[in-house]
Amino acid sequence: MSALCSTLVLRTGLTLCLRRRAATTRTLSTCFQGFPGDTVENSGAILRKSPCSCSSSLRLLGSGSYRSHFPRIHCSRGYAKKQARTERASARPADKKVRKQQVSTRSHMTVRELAQAMGKTEDHIYECLLDRDDIDDLESKTVLDAVTIREVVKISGMVAVPIREHEEKKKEVKDAVRRPPPDPSALVRRPPVVTIMGHVDHGKTTLLDSLRKSHIAAGEAGGITQHIGAFSVELPTGERITFLDTPGHAAFSALRARGALVTDIVVLVVAADDGVMEQTLESIKHAKAANVPIIVAINKCDKKNADPEVVMRELLSHGMELEEFGGDIQSVKISALKGQGLTELAEAIVTQAEVMEVKGDNKGPVEATVIESRTDKGRGSVATVVIQRGTLRRGCYLVAGTAWAKVRAMFGETGQQVREAPPSTPVEVMGWKDLPSAGDLILEVETESRAHEVVGWRLEQKKEQKLAEDQVEIDRKAKEHLEHYQAVREATKDLRRWQQKKAKYEEFKPTPGSEKAKSTEPELNIVIRGDVFGSIEAIMDTLASYDCEEDCKLKVIHSDVGAITESDVEMAAAFDGVVYGFNTKVPKDVAKLAEQKNVPIKMHKIIYRLFEDLKDELSAKLPMKEELDIKGSANVLQVFEVTVGKKKVPVAGCRVTQGEMDKRRDALLVRNGEVIFRGSVSSLKHLKDDVWTVRQEMECGIALHKCPDIRHGDVIQSFEVNEVPQTVDWNPGF
Known part of the structure; x- marks a missing residue:
């Protein structure tokens, strides 16, 4: 058999033809790994491992051009077969299909969550969804449905692996919960928590003034209480009572309801010259809903036109069975302004507390309720709380809703620091990392890491709840869209193709009149800042009753607790809005920025004045x-x-x-x-x-x-x- 040529392949991509003898051997192709400038003899480390022999030296001269005699390589048939098997084995994995990356997905995920699960950027997700009509509306927090998630994963060359529902439910509950009821033998006597409730201007705060010999009412804006006050009062008899003073105005319904839930006894103040009013009835409803006993204090009995008997009959007509009419509800005639009947009222409270056997557990982890919360310039986030169980001390770790705190300091109602707070004690707590919401349950946890764990778990639960609510809305809109699409198809099925296109165009064609009307529709955007959370809550509850959207739209673009900030002004300027401050302050630099941006800042200390101003602003937006x-x-x-x-x-x-x-x-x-x-x-x-x-x-x-x-x-x-x-x-x- 004549000499044949085979190919010798180098790393540089150069090839060398080798002439082989085939008298007793078969022609084969041998892979020779070398470098430019190497000779076959110098690279003998490779060739010696094989039963080959080279007859002459070969020197590679460079890319593309070389001159030399072809070496003669002699190889056995067994070695040729072994080399062929090795080459086939090494080539086999390359023929296998590359395994795609798997991505764990849920039925609903946000853009950010999907990007993290895929190990991609959010921009990659947007690129995969460029053909969607709502691409401009997509944000990091936009919730994607299961179909869209699978489509994005498929476009990215990955495989979606849905997480099963039962696997998700296996998550451990990491929330903090109340302790079981205590052993009755371990309970100790505690001061009763008494909430003063009633209609606006019936004398609730004046009554507290008389009880604690202070002058709070004189310092209140407009003569009305606008958030809950918590005080501990020592009576002349030596008894100690914790009083909560709630607002009587209609706007503060939520605050009254919150006061009734943390109290032992409700003192219902009714003016003898005014009788049973709207907030009087609402206070009765809150007390009954919380199953709290009521003591009626008929105030202003010193006035000439006072008629306590008429008030009693009015209360009886509303289901309040007083002792005078054979019922079990105590009533006391007082004059808070002149201090008349206060001893009798205190005795009635103490008697009711003894009948109820008001006791508490001062051992173990603390349980309390947030009465009010605010942001203080020197103290940061501060919460007024009433201890219900355990004893609160400095350094304790607390969790309330999605906020947590390490107690840095505690203050009493007069501003003095206190070392510990047993049950029924109202204190202001410093050290909150975030502002807790009024009405939140406070629970003590062991460590800071445990506080982080509880808050993280609660935030995750809120996010899942929000996703579920969003999905309900998505499904509703999808159903409406499908029904509309089917109705259009049913109406145009008998038309020709060009008629169907025309009908579809006419349906979605923008009408200049409607667009113009939409662009010129009156709208008022506002930013609200309040002194405490309860004030913001009351304002937002009242704004929820706004029912003139057809005349002028009202939008609250931001609301928060604390002083007005530059970001509030910037936001109001962007939306051509107004900043409202309630019992808060405006720093000089913020006021200067507002003047430069031409943003009105309106400050109020009385809630009904704020809403009168707001009505004027809304009316000013209306056309003549x-x-x-x-x-x-x-x-x-x-x-x-x-x-x-x-x-x-x-x-x-x-x-x-x-x-x-x-x-x-x-x-x-x-x-x-x-x-x-x-x-x-x-x-x-x-x-x-x-x-x-x-x-x-x-x-x-x-x-x-x-x-x-x-x-x-x-x-x-x-x-x-x-x-x-x-x-x-x-x-x-x-």
């Missing part, structure tokens, strides 16, 4: 209203037809019955009390003369421009148009 001012009226006695050119024009013979008719003013044609025509006066004559005006009790002829029909008995009125400002028809309850 056209109002007709009737200047003259004439009865049509007879109708004539006069030829003008080639047309016959009706002319009304009239008698002026009121004011005067003026040709320069527009006129109304009224028939049976209904306006059937409005236009200009083309002709006004008295006898045969053209005149400008005709006075009362005079006869005249009136021709109306383009009025087709005038009848005997009609009334023609001359009027002027005045533009008057509109007012928003909204009653916030003040």
